[in-house]
Amino acid sequence: MTPSLPITPETITRVTLDNGLTVLVKDNPNNASVTLRGRLRAGGLYDTRATAGLARLATAALQRGTRKRTFQQLNEELDRFGMSFGIGAGMETIGLGAKSLAEDFDRLLDLVADVLMHPTFPRTETEKLRTEIITDLKEADEDTQHVAYREFRALCYPASHPYHRLSDGRAESLRRLSLGALRDFHARYFRPDVTTLVVVGDVRAPQAIEKIARKFGRWKARGPKPAYRIPDAPKPTQPVRKEVRLPGKTQADVVLGYPGLRRTDPDYYALSIGDMIFGRLGLMGRLGANVRDQQGLAYYVYSAVEASLGAGPWAVYAGVNPTNVERAVESILAEFKRLRSEPVTQTELDEARDFLTGSLALRLETNEGVAATLGDIELFDLGLDYLQRYPTIIRAVTAERILAAAEKYASVEGYALAIAKPASKGQ
Amino acid sequence: MSEIREAHLDNGLMVLLQPVRSAPVATFWVWYRVGSRNEVPGKTGISHWVEHMMFKGTPTLGKGEIMRLVNRNGGVDNAFTWTDYTAYFETLPSDRIDLALRIEADRMVNSLFDPDEVARERTVIISEREGAENEPRFWLGEEVQAAAFKVHPYRHDTIGWKTDLQTMTRDDLYQHYKTYYAPNNAVIVAAGDFDADEMLAKIADAFGKIPRGGDVPPVQIVEPPQEGERRVRLRRPGATAYFHAAYHAPQASDPDFFPMFVLTGVLAGVGGMSFSGHGSPGRSSRLYRALVETELAADVGCGFRPTLDPGVVEVTATVCPGVPIEKVERAIFAELEKIATQRITDAELAKVIQQAKTQFVYATDGVMNIGYWLGQMEIVAGYKMYESFLDNVTRVSKADVQRVAAKSFVETNRTVGWFIPTDGRGGKSK
Numbered sequence: 001m002t003p004s005l006p007i008t009p010e011t012i013t014r015v016t017l018d019n020g021l022t023v024l025v026k027d028n029p030n031n032a033s034v035t036l037r038g039r040l041r042a043g044g045l046y047d048t049r050a051t052a053g054l055a056r057l058a059t060a061a062l063q064r065g066t067r068k069r070t071f072q073q074l075n076e077e078l079d080r081f082g083m084s085f086g087i088g089a090g091m092e093t094i095g096l097g098a099k100s101l102a103e104d105f106d107r108l109l110d111l112v113a114d115v116l117m118h119p120t121f122p123r124t125e126t127e128k129l130r131t132e133i134i135t136d137l138k139e140a141d142e143d144t145q146h147v148a149y150r151e152f153r154a155l156c157y158p159a160s161h162p163y164h165r166l167s168d169g170r171a172e173s174l175r176r177l178s179l180g181a182l183r184d185f186h187a188r189y190f191r192p193d194v195t196t197l198v199v200v201g202d203v204r205a206p207q208a209i210e211k212i213a214r215k216f217g218r219w220k221a222r223g224p225k226p227a228y229r230i231p232d233a234p235k236p237t238q239p240v241r242k243e244v245r246l247p248g249k250t251q252a253d254v255v256l257g258y259p260g261l262r263r264t265d266p267d268y269y270a271l272s273i274g275d276m277i278f279g280r281l282g283l284m285g286r287l288g289a290n291v292r293d294q295q296g297l298a299y300y301v302y303s304a305v306e307a308s309l310g311a312g313p314w315a316v317y318a319g320v321n322p323t324n325v326e327r328a329v330e331s332i333l334a335e336f337k338r339l340r341s342e343p344v345t346q347t348e349l350d351e352a353r354d355f356l357t358g359s360l361a362l363r364l365e366t367n368e369g370v371a372a373t374l375g376d377i378e379l380f381d382l383g384l385d386y387l388q389r390y391p392t393i394i395r396a397v398t399a400e401r402i403l404a405a406a407e408k409y410a411s412v413e414g415y416a417l418a419i420a421k422p423a424s425k426g427q
Numbered sequence: 428m429s430e431i432r433e434a435h436l437d438n439g440l441m442v443l444l445q446p447v448r449s450a451p452v453a454t455f456w457v458w459y460r461v462g463s464r465n466e467v468p469g470k471t472g473i474s475h476w477v478e479h480m481m482f483k484g485t486p487t488l489g490k491g492e493i494m495r496l497v498n499r500n501g502g503v504d505n506a507f508t509w510t511d512y513t514a515y516f517e518t519l520p521s522d523r524i525d526l527a528l529r530i531e532a533d534r535m536v537n538s539l540f541d542p543d544e545v546a547r548e549r550t551v552i553i554s555e556r557e558g559a560e561n562e563p564r565f566w567l568g569e570e571v572q573a574a575a576f577k578v579h580p581y582r583h584d585t586i587g588w589k590t591d592l593q594t595m596t597r598d599d600l601y602q603h604y605k606t607y608y609a610p611n612n613a614v615i616v617a618a619g620d621f622d623a624d625e626m627l628a629k630i631a632d633a634f635g636k637i638p639r640g641g642d643v644p645p646v647q648i649v650e651p652p653q654e655g656e657r658r659v660r661l662r663r664p665g666a667t668a669y670f671h672a673a674y675h676a677p678q679a680s681d682p683d684f685f686p687m688f689v690l691t692g693v694l695a696g697v698g699g700m701s702f703s704g705h706g707s708p709g710r711s712s713r714l715y716r717a718l719v720e721t722e723l724a725a726d727v728g729c730g731f732r733p734t735l736d737p738g739v740v741e742v743t744a745t746v747c748p749g750v751p752i753e754k755v756e757r758a759i760f761a762e763l764e765k766i767a768t769q770r771i772t773d774a775e776l777a778k779v780i781q782q783a784k785t786q787f788v789y790a791t792d793g794v795m796n797i798g799y800w801l802g803q804m805e806i807v808a809g810y811k812m813y814e815s816f817l818d819n820v821t822r823v824s825k826a827d828v829q830r831v832a833a834k835s836f837v838e839t840n841r842t843v844g845w846f847i848p849t850d851g852r853g854g855k856s857k
Binding site: 100135246281320321355357362366368 | 449450451452482490491494495498499500501502503518519520521523546547548549550551552553554555557558560561562563663664665666667696697709710711712715716719720722725726745747748774777778781782783784785786788789791792793794849
């Protein structure tokens, strides 16, 4: 239907190098820049309670010094050429993003390869980083949105599940992590056969691949691939609720939801379209219409399905005046109930499906947008013809399938609810 | 990219068109020359509240329908209010862009301001403010702003004071709308996959019938020169201490704007110029080296935005726990003193110019960014500032930077804010 789709099997070059590194390239001469995105199948899922934050600290520390560059030299080089580079660990993947003018692409690649392959974890710079991260955690501990989400995750997933914790880590565990532990993490999990690089911009595909092969060719995976497994999460059997009070706050932040599904789950499209109708489309869907527009209770109230390699949560997020918390919670529960007991209307379904298929042009307009989409296609093994099949996939979702998915995931028996609110009224 | 096309309709509406034919997408903006700068005491936050009401319906488009229609056609839309402007946009597949013209022409004059909707939106706006109040930096920023400006309306945040949000009436809002929302006080900016002649004809058709509005009341308030340091010490619960200093600085149309832009680049790097805020990290900058590398601060930043009237340049820092805030202040002042007394190096100047050039290339990937920059520049200094931006940055000399630093970074021109945490215990569970 859309002849100009930038991602098809014909327009993308996809190569797996001898060392297992997967490379995808899309040539786009319209902007004189290049966007590089990378993803490794590794992350906070390998942290334990005692090492919480290891993936985060080890990954951030890669930029603090390499065989060829001190931290200061690396920063100087990035700034001198107006390049950007960042790398960070999430729960399921470690992601990197980099950007340069097309003429500086070789330089950018050299720097990224150096960081991924040859970090040195210099003591002084790594200690500074540790202090920065601990300060950041201290601030997060007083941030109502963050605290509500953190407590929600702890309620929603059992202690044995990686999603029980955030990949951010905790100050207590971060203080104890040794430089050796960071080095080990890098040696074990940073390997070409779990890594994908996506290049989009003003480059020719064959040359880009040749350059990447030259810079990354000597990167070798040692030993067998580490096991990668995120267990299923049990369904909640009863409502669980936790409140945290924070001094000096005005507003309460609320997170209410359930364990969701994996991106590869057959129910994914039905649940995510149901979720668009529920709390995203227009001004935050049905939730926005009810809680914000009709009752004036909240500036923000929306829902999200975090479907990744593991079954992330399906939850509602809202910020409300502390006196309105119970009213907001009741309204959110009522909307969940409606979604799992009545089919969505034909108009709602048409609106959501038209948006998803119609907005492809917008999502694929920029280098960043194409790179993000390609990254997901690779991570979830969707195939390079995914966008060609996409309209058919979306049109196949019916009101009945949405109802079934909502029934399955918005459990009648229980939910997890976390609230972070002011310590005393009238603050 | 082709030339920017400028046109004016008989009713005073200004039109700026930038065809970009690289993807089948177009963005359509209406910029109104009104923001918190135009607000008077007792009515602060009114521009932002009017922006919210613009989504609440007209006789032909019901409440919530604008966003639903835009989404249904594969597009996105939003709006935002700042000191000098209120902007609305739709970005759509280019074959659907007519919808944006229909929506914007309609709500320029036909928004209803239903009293019940105003009442419901009051609590939503207060909730928006209360969300910001959960953030220590918001309190500190608001205090510093109010101290730095004695009389100019830049002294209050665009969200407005809470008591004003509690007391403003439907008629206040409607009058504000009727005063400022008119073709002669608006600028249309469109960028993307369209032919300029065709787009102009469509705009004339959709907006040409709207009558010119009355003259907009001018903002005559001029902030008097500051003649002594001002200090705010805010004591509230928080995780750590925060530092915030503000110095009066040139407006976008002042020839000293560009030396100040380069100066802030040397201090903290050229921040993200794209709408999505993808910026250089600035970790080789002077402030990062002096504050973060020395472990005095967990992060440091320097903010300077193009404004219509003289604004401020701000330096902010998150103090590392355990470090006395006085030490952070001394280190920051020492850097500002240094740049005012010694010239920057050739390498520093070259680095900032290169950063600005690359940021400009990045910012032109995507029609939304182009619409944003073009509109913003037009409001604060005329859109030609967008076209000549890089030339002007390139012309800045080391002597210009030092001169502007010496003029601005003086004790009598500064307002200093400290956020002192009264409770660092963290959350308590119940």
